[in-house]
Structure formats: C-alpha cells, structure tokens
Amino acid sequence: MGPIEFGGQGGQWLRGDGADSDIVMSCRIRLARNLRNYPFMPQIEADAAKEAADLVKSKVMGSLFNEDGQYLSVNDLDDIDRMYLIERHLISRELVNGEGERGVAFGESEITAVMINEEDHVRLQVIFSGMELDRAWGEAQRVDGILEKELNFAFSSQFGYLTACPTNVGTGMRASVMLHLPALVMTKQIEKVFQAVSKINLAVRGLYGEGTQASGDFYQISNQVTLGVSEASILDNIKRVVPRIIQYERNVREHLITENRNSLEDKVYRAYGILRNARIIDTEETMNLLSAVRLGVNSGLVEGLEVEEVNRLFVLTQPGHLQKRERRTLDPEERDIARAKFIRTRLA
C-alpha cells in the first residue's frame, strides 16, 4: 500500500453546505497556467519537466500551503493511491496516465489543489460545497495572484494565457457546477436539460469529469469555450443557467412529493433498506441507491441522516477508498463485500 495516509472523510466540497446544496453538490474553478521558460507538455524533455515540477512545487508549497499542505508525486504512488486521489477529485486520470515527473499539492481542507505537469504545467483548482461559484472564483483569483508573483506564466496580450491545448487558451478557466438531478432523471426530463445546456455552449459531464458516464444522477455543467471571453462572462453564463436547472429539478421534486409521494417514498426507502442490508454491492448500484437516499434526505422523507454523510459515502465507497481503508488490494468481489459492510456500518 502506497505512502498516502488514509485521509478521513474527503474534502470540504462534500460537506453538503453552501447555497442550494440540496441540488448543487459542489462548484469548481480550474485555471490552466504554463511556465514561460519551459517547453509545454508533452514536448518537454524529462529533465526539464522534472525541473519545472520542482520549481512549481517549491513555490506552491512555500507560498500557498503552510504545514497543513502536502505534495504527492504521482510517480511515487501505487495504483490504489492514484485511484484514491482521483476519487477525491484531487487529481485527474490524465495526470495518472501522463509521463515524467508530475504530482499534486493540496491543503488539508482539499479546497485548493495544484496539479503539476498534467496537460499544462500548472492546473489550479478550487472546489467548494454548494453553489458558491463566486467564492470559488474569488479564492482561485487569490491563489492565482500568489502564484503569479512566484512564477513567470506564459501570457500573450493578444490571446491571454497560453496553454498546451488550444481549447484552453485565453482565460485557461473552466468553471463547473456539479448538480444532483435525481428527479429529472426519474421523470426522464434530463435530456431536455442537456439540449438546453448544449445550445449555450456549456458541456455536461458525469461525476468524474470528461469522458465519464453520469452516475448517481450527478451532472457536471461547465463552459466549453475559454478563448475570446472574459472570466466574468464564463461565470455569468453558468450563473444564468444553473438556477434555472435548480428550479426545474426542485419543481419536479415538489410535484413527485405532492402527486406521487408513496412511489417516491417507496423508491427512497427501498434504496435505504438495500444499502443497510446488502452483503455484496457494486459501485454503480451504490451510487444509484445513494442518489435515491440523498433525494429522500433533501426532500424531508428520510430523517436522522445528514446529507453530508450521504455525500461522503459517494466518495468513501469508491474502489480506491475501500482498498485504502482495508490497507490491501481487493479483487472486485472482495470490494463488493467490503463496500456492503462499510455502508452497513456507516448507516447502522
């Protein structure tokens, strides 16, 4: 088992607080930055990549995090540790699949994380629980400002920040909001949301970002374009559309409770009953059942269970977390058994 200490309950973004947190799980600002004096990824030579990583790491750890921060070199991590960090949204699959010296620095609350030598030299992210996009943007600006003083970022007065992939040139920003939309899924109205969102140049992704399937009825809405638009207009675009999706989901929830309370309660409590009783359960089923329970808690149908606990279970039941907890590699069947046992303990 790798060097990471098993880290408690997951980041601040799972706390289930902040605005509209019954529907908005979290929101995230990501900024892509590159060092002016080094070749961009992946053209950079191994030695230069190591030098760039060391430079960014020393500045980040020195100026950004105090004794509560840690830096992890992906190169030192085994598969389970890597999975574990992906599940916590601290690193991306791309960082894992990359080559050469690369890693991540993050603080204890896991609100701020800096990936080094992913697609770009520097990928700064700030995640908050709830619909707190302005707060996340404020924090991202503050952190970016600190790093700007320490590092010489590649910036063009014509194009803005320069990035490895042209789609990120300009602001280098992706703003995203993770929405929990079980009622829209249940009533098969979620497709309408996708269609509306794609018309205004926003992307919809699953819980684990680009190329992942929606799971647990979580949908991540984010901007597609970074070039030729200001950060403010990206944020405005998302802040205009997200409240409408929230309202749509909320209306359908209310309708379900008014018109189909028994069916809804049945679905919610069956899910809760299975979670508290199953002896073997896979990730996919767990996510779907937790989604129903989360809806139940947020609709006042389930009492005595905090939404924070449900939020955390979405992450703590993932394969990497289960194996970190057990301190050994588990085959899929062992994982399904360990997962069921863990859930029973938590929901007892």
Place this chain on the structure above:
Amino acid sequence: MGPIEFGGQGGQWLRGDGADSDIVMSCRIRLARNLRNYPFMPQIEADAAKEAADLVKSKVMGSLFNEDGQYLSVNDLDDIDRMYLIERHLISRELVNGEGERGVAFGESEITAVMINEEDHVRLQVIFSGMELDRAWGEAQRVDGILEKELNFAFSSQFGYLTACPTNVGTGMRASVMLHLPALVMTKQIEKVFQAVSKINLAVRGLYGEGTQASGDFYQISNQVTLGVSEASILDNIKRVVPRIIQYERNVREHLITENRNSLEDKVYRAYGILRNARIIDTEETMNLLSAVRLGVNSGLVEGLEVEEVNRLFVLTQPGHLQKRERRTLDPEERDIARAKFIRTRLA
C-alpha cells in the same frame, strides 16, 4: 364488510413446528364423501342441496366441533370474506364458484375443516404444520369415523367411496405436503424434482392448489390416483418421496451456505431490508421476498425473527386478509400500500 370476525394469525398449520418444518410448511389429508340419499353435485336440485347442506352442517357442528367451531355459509359472504377463507386454506375456489347452498365448518385451530357441497357433499380436510402426515391421517380417520356414524355415505364394495368426479372414487383421499424449496429454485434444480415426482404419479401444485402457480417457492406434492389403491399405499408413496426432496433441498442449502455464503446472505438480507422499508409492495414480490427471508431464518442467517412469523406473513399479507384488517375494500394500489405498512409494522 362481511360477517367474519377478523381471526387472528391463521391456522395451526402456520406454526412452523412439527417434523422437518424448515422445509415442510404443512401437510394435509382431504377425504371426499357423499350422502347416499341425495343426488351428487352438480346434478342435485337447489332444494335438495339445501337439505343436504343443513343435514351435514347439523351433524358436523353437533358431533365434531364444540363451542369453538363455526359454520359459514358461502352464500352469506362477500368477496373479501371468501378471499380471506381461501387464503387461510379453509375453502377452495371451487366452493366459492359453486352454486346453491354451500359452506364450511371449522374449529378454532383450523386444523379440521369440512366443506359442504363443494365438488362432493362433504370434503373433510385436516392440516398440520410440518411433516406430520401420519398425525393428519390419524385425525382424518377419527373425524371420518365420527361423521360415518352420523351420515350415510355413498360407498360401493367394488369401488369404495363414490364421488362426483371419477378421479376421486375409491379412497376419496388426497394427501399432500407443502414444501418450501427456495434453494432448489435458486439453483434451477426444481425441474428435476417435478420430473421425478410426476413419474411416480404424484402431482405438483402451487400454494393455492390446483391450477395455481408456484409462489414463494412453495410446492404442493400430492397423489393423483385414489382408485384401486389403499390409503396406506397413497401415504407410503408420499412418505417415500418427500424425505428425498427434503434431503435434496437441504443439501443444496448447505452447499449454498458453504460455497456461496455471501451471495446467499446478500439475497436474504436484501429481501429482509426491502420488506422492512418498502412503501408499496404487491403480493407476488412479497411472497418472493418472504421466501428468501424464510430460507435465511431456517439457515441461521437471520436472527431475532421466528419462522412462525414469516409463515404467518405469507397468509396475512394476502389481499383478503389485508382488506379484512382494514375493514374496507381496497383497490390494488391501496392494497400494495397497506401491505407494505403492515409488513413494516410486523418486522419492525
């Protein structure tokens, strides 16, 4: 709502005791008898049928049951009361669907019941919990002896007892054993049992007798032939085959527990969890889930729940019982909600 008082928890046969009661729910002896001096059903005129019914009723109530017995005329009952009696195995669908004066007399324990003017003038049944065929046969003989003294039964020295349908001529006896065979169903070996049983002239039926589907993994094994065989040879035939089916089911249960304990526990506890949490549940799903829980209790996987309670729930959750309990007619959706609530209360 009809005249029947809601009668507690169902008959002695649900007690979950007697030999091999982990697998044998109950066993039953039925004797078909007819009055020599009246035309057989259904050729009998309405007046004569009434006279015959009154005669049998008075003798049965006078000689067989004391103050703990009751006679119910099917003609006086509404649909829900009729359903209720079918669910308790006190009357048959044929009795309900018949014409003219007809009814049933039974004692408080519901071990002995006499249907009047079903297919035959007299249908005597004795049911006991567990594999207690000799006990049931002994009791049936005793009761038959009492009735023989009071009533003049049609009997031919050549053919034996005469009955309305030729298939019952001779002994007029059907001996049956209700087996709970969840492990054989789960492992898809139940077909082998059917094939073996049909080769030796035994019939396999569902929980509610002729023409009903197997439900809750219950299978009723009974003799096909009554003519030209003695009561003893009918019983011997069943007593030879049933222990082999019991052993087969038991072996598969042990194998499941040894080799697939986690899967089995998972199935059992999911069923238990759904039963304790569902808000809407139909009869079929209830039977299937109770079957898994019954297997769990009998295999020592579920503690703190008596098999008797599970047995009784199979009957108490049926539509007639639910509506008797609620004292009103319920539409199917209301029943499914009332059923779920009732089960939650019982299994809380």
